[in-house]
Amino acid sequence: MKTITAGVLGTGRIGKIHANNLLRMDGVRLKRVADPFVDFKEWPPPPVVVSRTPDDVLNDPEIEAVLVCSPTPTHADFTEQAARAGKHVFCEKPIALDPDRVRQTLKVVERACVKLQVGFNRRFDPTFARVHQAVVNGEVGDVHLVRITARDPAAPPLEYVKASGGMFVDMTIHDFDMVRFLSGSEIEEVHAYGAVLVDPEIGKTGDVDTALTTMRLSSGALAVIENSRQAVFGYDQRIEVFGSKGGIEAHNETPAQTVLRTDAGIRSENPLYFFLERYQRSFMIELEAFFSSIREDKAPPAEGNDGLAALLVGLAAKQSLRENRPVRVEELASSAPKKTR
Amino acid sequence: MPTQSKKAAHAPARQGGDGPMSQTTLAVIGVGRIGRMHTENLVRAIPDAYVKTVASRTQVDPAWADSLGIPVRSTDVDKVLRDPEIEAVVITAPSGLHVELIEKAAAAGKHIYCEKPVAFEPERIERAQAAVAAAGVKLQVGFNRRFDPSLVALWEKVRAGGVGDVHQVRVTNRDPKAPPVEFVKRSGGLFFDFAIHDFDTVRFLSGSEIVELFAVGAVLVDPEIGKAGDIDTAVITARLANGALAVIDCSRQTNYGYDQRFEVFGSKGSIIVDNLTPTTVVASSTGGVVADKPFENFVGRYRDAFIAELSDFVRCVRDDVPVRVGAPDALAAVHAAVAAKASHEEKRPVGLADAFQLVGEGTSR
Numbered sequence: 001m002k003t004i005t006a007g008v009l010g011t012g013r014i015g016k017i018h019a020n021n022l023l024r025m026d027g028v029r030l031k032r033v034a035d036p037f038v039d040f041k042e043w044p045p046p047p048v049v050v051s052r053t054p055d056d057v058l059n060d061p062e063i064e065a066v067l068v069c070s071p072t073p074t075h076a077d078f079t080e081q082a083a084r085a086g087k088h089v090f091c092e093k094p095i096a097l098d099p100d101r102v103r104q105t106l107k108v109v110e111r112a113c114v115k116l117q118v119g120f121n122r123r124f125d126p127t128f129a130r131v132h133q134a135v136v137n138g139e140v141g142d143v144h145l146v147r148i149t150a151r152d153p154a155a156p157p158l159e160y161v162k163a164s165g166g167m168f169v170d171m172t173i174h175d176f177d178m179v180r181f182l183s184g185s186e187i188e189e190v191h192a193y194g195a196v197l198v199d200p201e202i203g204k205t206g207d208v209d210t211a212l213t214t215m216r217l218s219s220g221a222l223a224v225i226e227n228s229r230q231a232v233f234g235y236d237q238r239i240e241v242f243g244s245k246g247g248i249e250a251h252n253e254t255p256a257q258t259v260l261r262t263d264a265g266i267r268s269e270n271p272l273y274f275f276l277e278r279y280q281r282s283f284m285i286e287l288e289a290f291f292s293s294i295r296e297d298k299a300p301p302a303e304g305n306d307g308l309a310a311l312l313v314g315l316a317a318k319q320s321l322r323e324n325r326p327v328r329v330e331e332l333a334s335s336a337p338k339k340t341r
Numbered sequence: 342m343p344t345q346s347k348k349a350a351h352a353p354a355r356q357g358g359d360g361p362m363s364q365t366t367l368a369v370i371g372v373g374r375i376g377r378m379h380t381e382n383l384v385r386a387i388p389d390a391y392v393k394t395v396a397s398r399t400q401v402d403p404a405w406a407d408s409l410g411i412p413v414r415s416t417d418v419d420k421v422l423r424d425p426e427i428e429a430v431v432i433t434a435p436s437g438l439h440v441e442l443i444e445k446a447a448a449a450g451k452h453i454y455c456e457k458p459v460a461f462e463p464e465r466i467e468r469a470q471a472a473v474a475a476a477g478v479k480l481q482v483g484f485n486r487r488f489d490p491s492l493v494a495l496w497e498k499v500r501a502g503g504v505g506d507v508h509q510v511r512v513t514n515r516d517p518k519a520p521p522v523e524f525v526k527r528s529g530g531l532f533f534d535f536a537i538h539d540f541d542t543v544r545f546l547s548g549s550e551i552v553e554l555f556a557v558g559a560v561l562v563d564p565e566i567g568k569a570g571d572i573d574t575a576v577i578t579a580r581l582a583n584g585a586l587a588v589i590d591c592s593r594q595t596n597y598g599y600d601q602r603f604e605v606f607g608s609k610g611s612i613i614v615d616n617l618t619p620t621t622v623v624a625s626s627t628g629g630v631v632a633d634k635p636f637e638n639f640v641g642r643y644r645d646a647f648i649a650e651l652s653d654f655v656r657c658v659r660d661d662v663p664v665r666v667g668a669p670d671a672l673a674a675v676h677a678a679v680a681a682k683a684s685h686e687e688k689r690p691v692g693l694a695d696a697f698q699l700v701g702e703g704t705s706r
Contacts, residue, residue, distance in 0.1 A: 144561045144574050145590060147513075151606070191555050191690070193578050193586050197508045197608070210508050212578040212586045214557050222557055224576045224588055226509055226606075233610050242515075244562070246597045324690055326555070 001027040004291055006065045007057035009078050011035040011044075014092060014119075014283075015069030017276070019044060021284045022067075028291055032057045035070075054078060058085050065294060067287075068092060072163075076105045083112040090290045092119040094173060095307050097165040099332065102311060106304040117290045117300035118307035120177045124285035125278075127250045131239055132182055134248045141245030143183050146223040148175045149238040151231035153274050155199050155209060166207045167227060168192065168317040175213075175225045176313040177306060182241050185219035186309070191326040192317040198230045213317050214326075234271035235278050253278060356384050356391050356410050365655045368394035368427045368451075370418060370442060371434030372401055375456055378640060379431055379651060384409045386648045389655045396421045398434075418442065422449040429479075429658050431651070432456060436529075443469040447476035454654045456483040458537060459671040461529045466675060470668035481654045481664035482671045484541045485639075488649035491614045495605060496546055498612055505609030510547050510587040512539045515600035517637055519573060519593040522565045530571045531558065531591060532681040539577075539589040540677035541670055546605050547581050550673065554579035555690040556681040562594045577681055598635035599642050617642055 004027065008019045011033050022030040023044070032049045033040075034057045040050040049056075054070075057063060058081050066082040068075055068091040076096040082089045089109065095102045095118065109116045122128055134140055152171065156164070164170035179187060194208030202209045209229040217223060228236075240249040252271035260267040272278040286302070293300040312332045320327040356364075369380045372395050383390040394413040395401050401414040415421050422430070422445055429452035432442050440460050446453050453473065459466045459482055473480040486492050499507065514535065520528070528534035543551060558575040560567030567573075573593040581587055592600075603614040618633035619641065625631075636642040650666075657664045680691040 142561065144559075144592060145576070147590060191557070191578070193555065193580055195508075195580075195584055195586055197506065197584060210586060212509070212588050214555060214576050214578050216557055216559075220559055220561060222559055222574060222576045222590075224578070224590060226511065226588060228508060228606065230608075231606070231611065232608070236611070242592065242595075244594075244596075246595065247600075326557075326688055 002295055003027050003029050004064050004294055005029045005031050005062050006067065007032040007034070007060065007063040008067045008069060009034055009054050009057055010068065010070030010074075011038050012069065013276070015067070016043070017283055018067050018069055018287060019048075021287055023048075025284070025288065025291070027295070031063055032060060054081075058082055058087070063087060065090065065291070072097070076101050079105050079116065080108040083109045083114050083116070086112060086114060088115040088290075088294050090117045090119065090287065091307075093307055094165070094169065094311055095304065097169060097311070099308060099311055099315065102304070102308045106308065109304060115290070115293055115300050116304045117286070117293065118302050118304060119286065120174065120181075120302040120306060120310075121279050121282040121286045122174055122178055123181050123282075123302055124289060125282040126285070127253065128178065128182075128239060131241055131248050131250050135182055135184065135241055135243075139245065140241055140243035140248055143185070143219065143221045143241055143243045145221060145240075145242040146179050146183050147240040147242070148178055148223075148225045149236055150175050150225065151228040151236035153231060153235050155202060155229040158201055158205060161202055161207050162205050165314075166318055167194070167209065167211060167229065168213070168321075169311065169314040171229070172211065172213060172225060172227055172317065173310045173314045175227070176310040177302070178239065179215060179217070179223045179225070180306070180309060182239070183217050183219065183221055183223065185217040185221060187215045187223070187313045187329055188218050189216040189326050189328050190214070190313055190316045190320050192321045194321045198228065202229065208321065211321075215313075235274045236271060237278055364389055364391040365428050365658050366391045366393050366426050367429050367431060367655075368392070368396060368421050368424070369431045369433060370396045370421070371432060371438075372397045373433065373435075376431075376433030377405070378647065379433055380409065380411070382648045383431070383651055384411070387652045387655060389659060390651070393426060394421050394424065418445065422446055422451060427451060429453065429654070436460070440465045440469045443480065444472040447472040447478050447480075450476060450478060452479040452658045454481045454483070454651065457671065458529065458533060458675065459668065461533050461675065461678075463672055463675050463679065466668060466672045470672070473668065479654075479657055479664050480668050481650070481657070482666050482668065483650065484538065484545075484666045484670060484674075485643050485646040485650050486538060486542050487545050487666050488653060489643055489646035490649070491617070492542070492546070492603065495603060495612050495614050499546060499605050499607075500548065503609070504605050504607030504612055507547050507549070507583065507585045507605055507607045509585060509604070509606040510543050510581075511604040511606070512542050512587070512589045513600055513602040514539050514589065515592040515595045517595055517597070517599050519563050519566065522563075522569050525566050525571050526569050528571075530682065531573065531575055531593070532556070532678040532685070533675070535593070536575065536577060536589060536591050536681065537674045537678050539591065540674040541666075542603065543579065543581070543587045543589065544670070544673060546603065547583065547585055547587065549581040549583040549585065551579045551587070551677050551680075551693055552582050553690055553692045554677065554680050554684060556684040558685045562592065566593065572685070575681075575685070579677075599638050600635055601642055
């Protein structure tokens with residue numbers, strides 16, 4: 001297997017996870033990491049070269065692939081710079097909060113003829129991948145309904161909420177991608193109900209913390225997503241695809257699979273606490289897929305256009321909530337100059 | 342179970358219970374599938390009930406009535422209602438006759454249990470409501486889920502603060518097999534005939550009212566249902582008066598049994614009611630780990646609920662206390678159905694206040 005030399009921009013929480021996964025991965029050599037806010041005293045292990053400026057990664061001719069894990073406002077710039085330098089890019093979602101900005105980035109990537117994979121890690125979760133496989137195999141027949149429950153264990157800090165673009169763009173965007181991924185169909189129309197039930201401070205920022213989003217898909221199927229910023233019992237991540245032959249459901253995963261029976265009742269375990277625990281395996285698998293697509297010169301399994309599609313649905317959901325009406329996604333797509341493909 | 346009293350063969354055996362003094366005497370009007378089920382439950386499982394009469398527009402099967410020890414079989418409802426011994430009636434006649442029968446029974450001073458739907462039109466439910474109010478009799482409506490042991494336990498936990506403040510209510514309601522198109526045509530449609538239970542369940546579990554809803558429907562199971570002007574798949578989301586949100590997903594056909602799941606999610610956690618299965622057998626082999634499918638239909642799944650609702654009705658009549666689910670609940674559920682139909686057709690969220698308006702304008706069924 002050909003070894004690919006990689007660099008990582010941004011070594012915060014997710015960047016560090018990705019970098020550590022690269023260190024464990026066959027056929028990949030992590031050469032450099034860059035982050036202006038990290039002192040790198042205890043990490044990473046040698047011989048990984050550390051620096052405070054992204055240019056050291058972007059200008060290194062040996063580096064073929066760059067992982068963009070820096071704060072969201074820098075994603076588009078770094079992706080473009082890496083692409084122009086002829087490097088394949090793995091970019092954490094979202095590429096940008098403005099669809100026009102995303103389109104611009106996708107054009108740069110296309111012109112540079114490099115791969116771009118977006119960090120929709122849930123597609124690579126073994127449980128959800130099995131749900132997807134069941135749909136592809138025809139085990140549930142034609143898809144009639146996709147139902148997703150996605151609830152975080154605790155509301156994020158208010159500072160995050162203010163900068164995140166809102167719940168539909170920062171949180172539900174993963175679920176919109178799962179609806180597209182699992183149904184194999186495009187989301188055409190969205191209606192969202194939202195409420196502030198967890199924390200009034202979230203409401204003051206103009207966001208919601210609880211939502212129900214209904215969708216019509218291009219295949220004719222329906223989809224519904226239930227979101228909450230706070231499920232006190234843990235990260236509540238359940239998916240069901242229901243179709244003409246039956247349904248397949250993915251339950252929550254737990255740290256261990258025990259049932260405790262006492263006179264107080266029958267107790268099983270709380271779900272894995274948050275996304276780092278629940279989707280741990282998916283982070284490794286998504287990067288393996290990214291490097292395979294480079295090695296085999298094929299399209300990555302979650303591309304820039306997937307990021308754009310989910311973003312547009314998120315913006316449509318925001319608009320639906322604001323105007324209390326169903327919003328067709330093409331209303332947003334057509335407002336901008338041109339589709340990327 | 343109480344013992345059957347021994348009587349001469351030509352006189353029907355007295356049904357269970359300690360004797361006529363402790364029993365409420367009932368007539369069942371309409372002995373189709375549901376009517377027969379309720380009759381059998383009353384006779385076999387509710388010792389406080391005595392079914393004296395079964396009435397039907399057509400001849401009642403005498404062997405069936407004999408087997409249950411029911412002495413009177415009638416094709417004349419008016420005569421049945423003139424019988425002073427009859428204290429209460431169970432109306433399981435075709436839906437279109439419900440309101441008229443309620444009015445007659447109320448005028449005759451009988452307490453009434455009526456299968457859902459009382460009517461598809463809010464103003465007709467109001468007519469029935471006025472009739473029972475004027476006569477001072479009770480009217481219980483057949484929202485059987487309110488008596489299901491699992492849902493009652495869920496509701497009690499919610500009421501006791503088990504989930505904290507309610508944030509989301511979720512109802513999954515899917516039938517095992519699509520009904521014949523002939524049934525669909527006279528059913529009133531998915532929102533009126535099927536989701537009506539879900540609207541009531543949302544109200545019951547949340548302890549709140551539906552303020553506004555948005556419905557999307559599709560024809561995915563059977564194109565014939567579409568040709569009949571109905572849908573077979575729907576998702577309904579709603580805003581409730583207490584600020585919470587609710588979601589209902591419906592399908593006319595699962596192929597794996599009657600899928601009935603419920604969840605109430607709130608500030609302190611979540612409570613789920615999963616499908617019940619006929620047995621708890623789990624068979625593991627190289628082909629996989631296989632458990633029972635859910636019950637095949639509502640008769641199996643809600644068997645306990647059907648018994649409990651009539652048992653409670655009989656208790657309410659005997660003790661003269663208010664019924665747990667009545668005309669106002671039927672009315673609220675139908676208003677939600679009217680709103681859902683309008684929402685689906687007009688592709689917009691519809692407020693329940695607007696649904697009242699729609700009814701006034703006669704733009705809906």
